[in-house]
Amino acid sequence: MxxxxxxxLILMGGLILFxxxxxxMIIVLAVALRKRPPVIRxxxxxxxxxxxxxxxxxxxxxxxxSPTPMLPAPEEEDDGDDEAEETISEGQETVRxxxxxxxxxxxxxxxxxxxxxxxxxELLSYDRIKTRISWKREGFxxxxxxAARLIVRGKTVCLLTAVEPAGYKGTKFTVxxxxxxxxMADTPTLYRIKSEKRVKYAIEMIAGMMNAMNVxxxxxxxxxxxxxxYMTDEQLIEKELIKRTVTVAAPAGEPDVTQN
Numbered sequence: 001m002x003x004x005x006x007x008x009l010i011l012m013g014g015l016i017l018f019x020x021x022x023x024x025m026i027i028v029l030a031v032a033l034r035k036r037p038p039v040i041r042x043x044x045x046x047x048x049x050x051x052x053x054x055x056x057x058x059x060x061x062x063x064x065x066s067p068t069p070m071l072p073a074p075e076e077e078d079d080g081d082d083e084a085e086e087t088i089s090e091g092q093e094t095v096r097x098x099x100x101x102x103x104x105x106x107x108x109x110x111x112x113x114x115x116x117x118x119x120x121x122e123l124l125s126y127d128r129i130k131t132r133i134s135w136k137r138e139g140f141x142x143x144x145x146x147a148a149r150l151i152v153r154g155k156t157v158c159l160l161t162a163v164e165p166a167g168y169k170g171t172k173f174t175v176x177x178x179x180x181x182x183x184m185a186d187t188p189t190l191y192r193i194k195s196e197k198r199v200k201y202a203i204e205m206i207a208g209m210m211n212a213m214n215v216x217x218x219x220x221x222x223x224x225x226x227x228x229x230y231m232t233d234e235q236l237i238e239k240e241l242i243k244r245t246v247t248v249a250a251p252a253g254e255p256d257v258t259q260n
Contacts, residue, residue: 098243104152106228117226125221160187
């Protein structure tokens with residue numbers, strides 16, 4: 001049988017081990033909570049509405065039958081990622097076009113540019129909102145918190161907000177959860193601006209978010225025209241808004257040559 005002294009030593013050792021493990025768990029939990037970006041959990045979203053009007057608005061115009069066969073227009077590609085590059089193979093050369101956010105805005109349709117300008121004006125019309133355009137996106141901050149972002153996917157402007165996507169469940173807002181994508185955890189709700197009606201819905205989403213954050217409108221704000229004139233790829237490359245990289249395939253056994 002173990003002596004009382006040995007029993008006490010084992011008991012104390014077990015107690016110390018338990019305290020150490022518990023302390024480590026507390027530290028890990030604290031670090032995880034600290035790293036988690038601030039996201040608004042609850043937004044008073046309007047009740048669900050009949051989206052038939054919006055769906056009808058977004059349907060493509062019907063094509064009248066013609067005696068001459070018509071080839072269908074190619075579908076507009078959605079790259080699914082605002083950071084994607086365009087790659088073109090030209091013989092032994094592979095050309096990559098890395099388009100900046102501003103370059104994508106320049107080459108949007110005039111209608112889409114107007115929607116972008118309207119949403120940007122709405123965001124900037126609130127107190128303490130600051131904007132910054134990076135290579136890939138445009139961010140809108142209140143202090144140290146990112147309240148919203150604008151990105152371009154394919155030819156569609158998308159609004160990202162610091163609101164939990166679950167807050168829009170069962171409403172007229174058809175949002176996407178992008179919290180798993182790199183750099184979007186703090187703005188996990190994505191809303192695609194594909195029609196004039198969706199611009200109005202986006203403005204409602206922004207108003208709901210700002211209301212939850214107790215941020216008021218700036219009565220002195222004057223709307224601006226944020227549309228950009230169209231520029232060709234060559235003009236955008238010259239202005240360094242598109243990065244063009246050419247990789248030349250080398251003979252077997254030699255490394256490929258990359259040129260900017």
